[in-house]
Amino acid sequence: MSSDPVVLVHATKQLLSDAAAARLITALVDAQNARGEAHVVLTGGTMGSAILASVAASAARDAVDWTRLHVWWGDERFLPDGDADRNETQNREALLDAVPLDPAKVHAMPGPDGPDGDDVAAAATRYAAELAAAAGDGAPSPTFDVLLLGVGPDAHVASLFPGHPDQLTAGVAAAPVHDSPKPPPTRVTLTFEALARAERTWFIVAGADKAHAVKVSVAGAAPAESSAAQVKGRRETLWLLDADAASELS
Numbered sequence: 001m002s003s004d005p006v007v008l009v010h011a012t013k014q015l016l017s018d019a020a021a022a023r024l025i026t027a028l029v030d031a032q033n034a035r036g037e038a039h040v041v042l043t044g045g046t047m048g049s050a051i052l053a054s055v056a057a058s059a060a061r062d063a064v065d066w067t068r069l070h071v072w073w074g075d076e077r078f079l080p081d082g083d084a085d086r087n088e089t090q091n092r093e094a095l096l097d098a099v100p101l102d103p104a105k106v107h108a109m110p111g112p113d114g115p116d117g118d119d120v121a122a123a124a125t126r127y128a129a130e131l132a133a134a135a136g137d138g139a140p141s142p143t144f145d146v147l148l149l150g151v152g153p154d155a156h157v158a159s160l161f162p163g164h165p166d167q168l169t170a171g172v173a174a175a176p177v178h179d180s181p182k183p184p185p186t187r188v189t190l191t192f193e194a195l196a197r198a199e200r201t202w203f204i205v206a207g208a209d210k211a212h213a214v215k216v217s218v219a220g221a222a223p224a225e226s227s228a229a230q231v232k233g234r235r236e237t238l239w240l241l242d243a244d245a246a247s248e249l250s
């Protein structure tokens with residue numbers, strides 16, 4: 001069960017960010033209203049933190065009950081806690097440190113200063129176990145209410161790089177990535193199987209350097225050309241773009 005991609009274009013990167021933030025607040029409020037708690041998966045990169053900064057600046061920010069939100073990550077650069085290049089650090093600066101989250105519900109991916117040291121495979125296994133524990137019903141992870149994904153110019157999402165040997169890891173929810181083509185070389189990522197467990201999947205993409213990746217991904221390219229094309233939400237798959245990122249779409 002998955003949904004067909006829908007494209008929505010905003011004129012500027014700032015409008016894209018603000019509109020996506022409004023959409024995110026509403027989706028989290030609705031999920032909490034329906035089920036008590038909500039689960040969101042965050043992303044790194046340009047738009048991953050831009051949308052969170054827009055949430056932070058929104059007058060509706062505290063319509064979300066932050067204490068009832070589980071925060072997960074789609075991927076993480078395998079760097080120590082607080083490193084400026086960690087997605088978590090950037091997301092914290094943009095929003096997470098400014099809202100009253102329950103620390104027990106903030107599920108950061110371990111780095112080399114974590115319980116497994118520099119064993120990135122063990123760190124990924126640990127994260128998969130945390131996902132399964134949160135599901136609590138034998139599923140490999142909770143159902144994610146909203147999955148946010150940035151997209152690289154090479155059409156990667158999370159740390160799943162097209163054509164990379166670690167791209168197609170199967171049978172686990174989280175996997176190590178070695179020799180990433182984008183620095184840093186070592187990462188932890190959710191797998192395609194885990195990314196498929198979202199109700200709403202939103203790609204948030206700005207900039208002309210992403211236009212080709214957007215075009216081939218929306219068209220449904222094969223894994224060797226696009227990781228983004230392999231990910232769909234169960235209920236909704238939205239491509240939220242600025243005009244530059246949409247410039248190669250017909």
Ligand SMILES: O=C1O[C@H](COP(=O)(O)O)[C@@H](O)[C@H](O)[C@H]1O
Pocket residue numbers: 043044045046047048074075076077087149150151152153157158159182
């Ligand atoms: O390395 C990463 O890159 C992508 C996209 O980043 P961008 O700066 O090109 O927007 C990001 O979504 C991913 O989480 C991150 O680890």
